[in-house]
Amino acid sequence: MAPVNALARSPNIIDPDGFYEELINAQRDLSDEQADMLLSKLVLVLANQVGDRGVLREALALARSSTIASSAEPSRK
Amino acid sequence: MQKTYSYPEFKYRQSDEQRLGAGHRHPVVIVGAGPIGLTLALDCAARGIVVVVLDDNNSVSIGSRAVCYAKRTLEIWNRLGVVDPLLAQGVRWQVGKVFFRDELAYQFDLLPEAQHQMPAMINLQQYYLEEQLVAACAQHPLVDLRWKHKLTGLEQGASAQDSVRLMVETPDGVFAMQADWVVACDGANSDTRRMVGADFEGQVFQDRFLIADVVMQADFPTERWFWFDPPFHRGQSVLLHKQSNNVWRIDFQLGKDADPVEEKKPEKVIARIQAMLGPDAQFELEWVSVYQFACRRIDQLRHGRVLFAGDAAHQVSPFGARGANTGVQDCDNLAWKLQAVLGGTAPDALLDSYHTERAHAADDNLRQSTRSTDFITPKSRASLRLRNAVLELAKTEAFARPLVNSGRLSTPTPYRESVLNTPDEDDFEGGLPPGHHCADAPISTEGKAGWLLQQLGHSFVLLCLGGDGAEEVSVAGVRATPLVVGRDMEDSQGLIAKRYGAQTGAIYLIRPDQYVAARWQHFDAAKIRAALRRCLALQ
Numbered sequence: 224m225a226p227v228n229a230l231a232r233s234p235n236i237i238d239p240d241g242f243y244e245e246l247i248n249a250q251r252d253l254s255d256e257q258a259d260m261l262l263s264k265l266v267l268v269l270a271n272q273v274g275d276r277g278v279l280r281e282a283l284a285l286a287r288s289s290t291i292a293s294s295a296e297p298s299r300k
Numbered sequence: 301m302q303k304t305y306s307y308p309e310f311k312y313r314q315s316d317e318q319r320l321g322a323g324h325r326h327p328v329v330i331v332g333a334g335p336i337g338l339t340l341a342l343d344c345a346a347r348g349i350v351v352v353v354l355d356d357n358n359s360v361s362i363g364s365r366a367v368c369y370a371k372r373t374l375e376i377w378n379r380l381g382v383v384d385p386l387l388a389q390g391v392r393w394q395v396g397k398v399f400f401r402d403e404l405a406y407q408f409d410l411l412p413e414a415q416h417q418m419p420a421m422i423n424l425q426q427y428y429l430e431e432q433l434v435a436a437c438a439q440h441p442l443v444d445l446r447w448k449h450k451l452t453g454l455e456q457g458a459s460a461q462d463s464v465r466l467m468v469e470t471p472d473g474v475f476a477m478q479a480d481w482v483v484a485c486d487g488a489n490s491d492t493r494r495m496v497g498a499d500f501e502g503q504v505f506q507d508r509f510l511i512a513d514v515v516m517q518a519d520f521p522t523e524r525w526f527w528f529d530p531p532f533h534r535g536q537s538v539l540l541h542k543q544s545n546n547v548w549r550i551d552f553q554l555g556k557d558a559d560p561v562e563e564k565k566p567e568k569v570i571a572r573i574q575a576m577l578g579p580d581a582q583f584e585l586e587w588v589s590v591y592q593f594a595c596r597r598i599d600q601l602r603h604g605r606v607l608f609a610g611d612a613a614h615q616v617s618p619f620g621a622r623g624a625n626t627g628v629q630d631c632d633n634l635a636w637k638l639q640a641v642l643g644g645t646a647p648d649a650l651l652d653s654y655h656t657e658r659a660h661a662a663d664d665n666l667r668q669s670t671r672s673t674d675f676i677t678p679k680s681r682a683s684l685r686l687r688n689a690v691l692e693l694a695k696t697e698a699f700a701r702p703l704v705n706s707g708r709l710s711t712p713t714p715y716r717e718s719v720l721n722t723p724d725e726d727d728f729e730g731g732l733p734p735g736h737h738c739a740d741a742p743i744s745t746e747g748k749a750g751w752l753l754q755q756l757g758h759s760f761v762l763l764c765l766g767g768d769g770a771e772e773v774s775v776a777g778v779r780a781t782p783l784v785v786g787r788d789m790e791d792s793q794g795l796i797a798k799r800y801g802a803q804t805g806a807i808y809l810i811r812p813d814q815y816v817a818a819r820w821q822h823f824d825a826a827k828i829r830a831a832l833r834r835c836l837a838l839q
Contacts, residue, residue, distance in 0.1 A: 232699055239702040240671050243690075247674055250682050258682030285697070293692040 230281035302586050304515055304545045305427060307359045310434065312448040318468075318475040325463050326352050327642050329479040331451050331492050334361060335426065336610030336627040337485030338433035342380045343635035345442035346758055347812075349642060352477075353443065354468060356450035360430035364513045364587045367423050367541055367549055368621035372712040372737060373628045374418040375753055379814070382436045383418070386429060390422030391542050396524040398706050400691035402531050406701045410709065415795055416740040417751040421709065423543050425513075426624070446470075454482070454495040456604045460648070464605045481638060482606045485627075488594075490612035496603040502596020503670065505617065507677045508560060510552040510590050512569050516583035517546060526706040528676075528691055532575040537676050539619075539706075547586055550576070551618070553677065560590035593617050595670050597662045601630075601655040609634060614662035619672040619707030622665045629712060630658050636758070636812035640836055645776045650837040653720050661713035668708045675705035712737045715815065722809075722818035722831040731801025731819070738814040741795040745788070752796060755783055756814050760832065765797060767805035770823045775832045780809060811835060 236242050250258040270279055317323045328344055330337045333355035344351045369377075369390070377383040394410040412420035437443040452474065453467030463478040484492035493500060525540040527533070536553040543549055552572055554563055562568065569588050574581065597614040601607060610627030634654050640646035678684040693700035714736045715721065721734035732739060741752045756763070760780035764770040770782040785791045800808060802819075809817040809831050818831035833839050 232697055234699050234702045236699075236702070240668070240705060240708065243675070243703050243705070244671050246686065247678075247683050250680060253680075253682075255681045258680060262682060262686075289693055289696060293695070 228275045228278050230278050230285065232285075302513075303584060304547055304586060305425070307362065307427070308431065308434075310358045310445075310447045312358055312471060313446075314470065314472050315444075315446060317477065318470060318472060321475070323475070323477055326350070326477065326479045328352070328481050328483065328638060329354065329464075329466060329477060330483045330485055332484065332486035332490075332610075332612070333357075333430075333434070333437075333445060333447075334485060334487060334610070335366065335429055335433060335624050336612075336631060337483075338430065338437055339376070339380070339628050340483055340485060340609060340631040340635060341437050341443045341445070342382065342433065342440065343376075343631050344638060345437075345440045346380055347635055347639040348442070349635075349639055350442045351444065352479075353437065353445045354449040354451060355445075355447055358447035360427040360434065362427075363589055364425065364511050364549055366426040366429070366624035367543060368625075368709070369422050369424065369429075369628075370621060370625045370710040371412065371416065371418045371420050372710075373625045374422065375740065375814075376628055376632045378418060379753070379758065380436070382432055385432045386424060387419070387422065389428055389432075389544050390424035391522055391544055392419045392422050393522045393524060393542070394420050395521070396526065396706070396709075398691075398694075398704055399525065399527040399530060400688075400694070401529050403695060405528070405691050405694045406704060415742050415793060417753065418740070421621070423541055423549075425543050425547065428544060451486070451491060451495075454492060454606065456496075456606065460604070462605075480605065480642065483634065484606060484608045484612045485610050486612050488611040488615045490608070492606065493598060493608065493612055496606055498603055498608070499599040500596055500615075501599070502594055502615070502666065504594040504596075505592060505673060505677065506556040508554040508556070508558045508563070508590055508592055509618075510554055510558075510563055510569065510572070511588065512550045512552070512573060512585065513543070513587035514548050514550065514573060514583040515546055515586050516548060516577075516581065518548065518577075518581075518583075520548075528706075529688075530576075533572065537706075538576065548583075554590070558590070563590050564588050593673075595666045595673070597659065597666060601658055601662075602651055607634060607651065607654060609658075613658070614666065616665050616669040617673045619676060620665075620669050620709055621707070622669055622710045625710040626661060626665050629661065632813045633658055639812075640778065643777075645778045646836040646838065653718060653837060657715045657718050657720075660715065660717070664713040665710075672705050672707045676707075720811070720817060720835045720837070722827075722834055724819065725827075726819070726821040728806075728819065728821075729801055732799070732808070732816050734816050734818055736816050738810060738816065739799040741791070741799055742793050743789040743796070744792040745790070749792065750789070752789075753814060755789055756810055759812050760817075760835075761810040762828065763800070763808040763810055764823070765800060765802040765804060765806040765808075767823070770807060771825065773825055773828045773832060775829055775836065776838065778832065778836060780828065780832055809835070 330353045397407040410420040450469045455465045466477040527538040539551040541549045609630035690703045716735045762782045764784040808819045817835040
């Protein structure tokens with residue numbers, strides 16, 4: 224049996240294209256620095272919403288492993 | 301330059317109208333003999349309307365333009381009797397692959413529901429499509445196709461009853477024509493739109509794209525392949541489609557600063573393609589052009605007695621195959637309304653619903669295509685990072701895949717809020733609500749297999765899910781004829797019942813463009829009459 228609070232890895236966002244549009248629009252007219260700051264704050268806001276330390280730990284591990292795996296590949300080129 | 305295709309030259313002929321100076325008032329004049337103008341001419345003619353089509357040129361569209369035609373569009377061409385040669389010549393596909401850098405990020409399948417007559421999508425060069433549509437128009441006694449006829453002026457009278465006066469230039473000089481209704485299908489740079497002074501506002505995108513059509517014997521599968529940031533074209537995107545006759549269409553994103561003259565040079569294009577296909581690939585260049593695009597729509601699709609369809613009315617980005625597809629659906633919406641208004645069975649207010657329904661569809665297309673464009677060509681560093689993060693995650697994470705947007709392929713926009721609809725009074729579980737296009741389904745008549753959409757034809761129909769007691773209903777001479785499952789045809793695989801979510805005795809009022817106007821669980825002549833009146837803008 225899966226743990227009660229497991230990281231959701233299947234699609235869970237209603238109207239994904241609409242969400243993505245809002246995500247991009249949130250950065251409209253911001254400098255690169257400001258946009259970085261916005262995304263960092265967004266991580267923290269959403270982490271607070273999730274709350275569950277086990278889920279957050281899984282999310283951190285996934286983001287990290289996916290990034291390392293992906294950057295290994297193209298750097299060879 | 302093209303090796304697999306030579307352009308036909310259609311014959312200019314001076315009309316009697318110009319030669320004798322004896323013009324009469326034409327019911328419908330269509331400006332522009334591209335895919336949209338030609339489709340509209342066929343739809344009008346199928347409804348008994350005599351149409352004149354004016355085109356300032358005398359051939360088909362030059363070069364590589366529209367490629368993909370979606371199921372709903374094919375269904376419309378099937379209703380008009382022109383789909384067979386297109387299906388025979390076109391290339392069917394349903395799998396799309398999305399690559400990020402040198403890896404497959406994910407793939408999708410258009411997964412067409414089984415048991416529809418038309419496939420999900422075909423690819424075909426626009427010139428082949430136009431050739432078939434021109435041939436069908438030439439054979440139709442109600443279509444008068446006039447080449448080398450350039451619209452140079454347009455005047456609408458002060459009164460709503462006045463005809464439109466057109467000035468038309470031919471090799472024999474300028475002459476005047478009069479029309480009840482003019483439909484401008486003269487493309488994104490529509491002269492007609494300028495003549496009525498309409499606004500055409502929206503977003504112009506700065507990125508340039510290179511189109512290369514190449515002829516090659518390649519063993520790529522017949523799939524849509526899209527690359528984000530591939531090793532052979534760093535930092536940009538590339539799209540590959542197979543067309544008819546071993547011609548492959550490749551779109552290279554070039555970025556904002558590309559020099560279009562330089563980029564079109566064959567040696568430069570060949571180098572890009574060799575980088576993509578490998579140094580040993582055997583191919584020949586068929587066509588090269590560089591384009592920029594815009595997402596915008598005309599303020600009103602109806603300006604008095606002048607109506608706008610296709611790119612003249614709305615322009616979208618190429619990602620999602622929404623240009624030609626939505627234009628053909630404009631025709632589907634407009635032709636039956638012109639028929640009802642010209643026949644005196646509906647007030648011209650019915651044509652206002654052409655604007656509301658198709659502007660709604662255009663806005664949906666614009667929103668979808670703008671979103672795709674923003675994903676494909678991110679405008680800021682943060683947007684680029686988010687886009688790349690989505691693509692990296694999509695390799696392993698199912699949740700990220702719905703966010704990958706290399707173009708959302710054209711599907712018909714329902715007219716849910718249309719004033720022509722009669723909202724449901726009865727309870728329906730699923731099925732097709734008012735404003736939705738009809739779903740196809742296999743049927744049989746007298747043991748012979750067929751398709752539901754072909755039974756619906758070009759008129760109002762009362763689709764009755766079994767039961768008896770349904771009768772013809774008519775309003776102002778417009779008849780809605782019953783088509784009864786179990787009497788006129790068999791629901792051979794039970795799919796009408798399933799797709800229309802209906803119980804025995806349920807009734808759908810279907811519009812002449814095969815959209816649902818209203819539905820009930822039981823036959824009630826008074827209610828159907830009221831819905832038919834509403835659908836004809838009679839109340």
